[in-house]
Amino acid sequence: xKEVEQNSGPLSVPEGAIASLNCTYSDRGSQSFFWYRQYSxxxxxxxxxxYSNGDKEDGRFTAQLNKASQYVSLLIRDSQPSDSATYxxxxxPLYTGNQFYFGTGTSLxxxx
Amino acid sequence: xxxxxxxxxxEVTEMGQEVTLRCKPISGHDYLFWYRQTMMRGLELLIYFNxxxxxxxxxxxxxxxxxxxxxxxxxxxxxxPSEPRDSAVYFCASSLVAAGQGRTxxxxxGEGSRLTVL
Numbered sequence: 001x002k003e004v005e006q007n008s009g010p011l012s013v014p015e016g017a018i019a020s021l022n023c024t025y026s027d028r029g030s031q032s033f034f035w036y037r038q039y040s041x042x043x044x045x046x047x048x049x050x051y052s053n054g055d056k057e058d059g060r061f062t063a064q065l066n067k068a069s070q071y072v073s074l075l076i077r078d079s080q081p082s083d084s085a086t087y088x089x090x091x092x093p094l095y096t097g098n099q100f101y102f103g104t105g106t107s108l109x110x111x112x
Numbered sequence: 113x114x115x116x117x118x119x120x121x122x123e124v125t126e127m128g129q130e131v132t133l134r135c136k137p138i139s140g141h142d143y144l145f146w147y148r149q150t151m152m153r154g155l156e157l158l159i160y161f162n163x164x165x166x167x168x169x170x171x172x173x174x175x176x177x178x179x180x181x182x183x184x185x186x187x188x189x190x191x192x193p194s195e196p197r198d199s200a201v202y203f204c205a206s207s208l209v210a211a212g213q214g215r216t217x218x219x220x221x222g223e224g225s226r227l228t229v230l
Contacts, residue, residue: 034218043203043221044155088155090219099168100145100219104154 006103023089032092116222135204
């Protein structure tokens with residue numbers, strides 16, 4: 001079992017819709033969770049970090065964490081064509097120092 | 113700050129040749145990471161350093177790979193001899209905040225070095 005799993009997609013949504021991206025992780029003791037966005041041919045850039053159960057909102061982005069179920073999700077409201085990218089979920093398991101495990105990413109396309 | 117700087121951006125070489133990738137982390141960051149990204153396996157951590165000391169190299173594929181960090185502002189990843197299966201994008205990333213109280217800081221990535229081994 002991989003440390004972090006994501007639906008690879010591709011996921012297509014119309015402009016203005018809500019895009020929902022999901023991620024599950026295997027280490028129950030994980031404490032730090034991140035969503036990165038990666039445009040084609042570019043490097044990953046941080047979108048959201050979340051550490052506590054519940055929702056965290058930042059503009060059009062909302063991260064949701066449920067440690068009991070071991071999943072973390074990212075909602076993108078009012079999706080824009082510029083949101084078209086691959087979204088990577090990253091987890092820092094407990095007692096691994098500063099090691100991050102990344103999922104393979106979900107490709108999102110927002111259709112104008 | 114200019115961010116994490118990697119060189120070369122692109123490298124095409126022949127099987128058996130030595131490849132050296134270079135990285136300059138963000139000034140003041142005390143963690144440096146080397147990742148490899150392929151379509152099949154995604155982002156894989158190869159090795160990371162804390163204050164120039166290698167902490168975890170369990171992701172280094174085999175003895176053909178080696179990494180050094182002689183000072184706080186420079187790191188290299190070397191592949192010798194290179195093989196076609198090493199073709200990938202290699203990212204260097206740095207981080208300021210260490211894991212503490214269960215929390216970990218953000219990774220800042222360089223633009224990557226795309227390696228093609230023929």
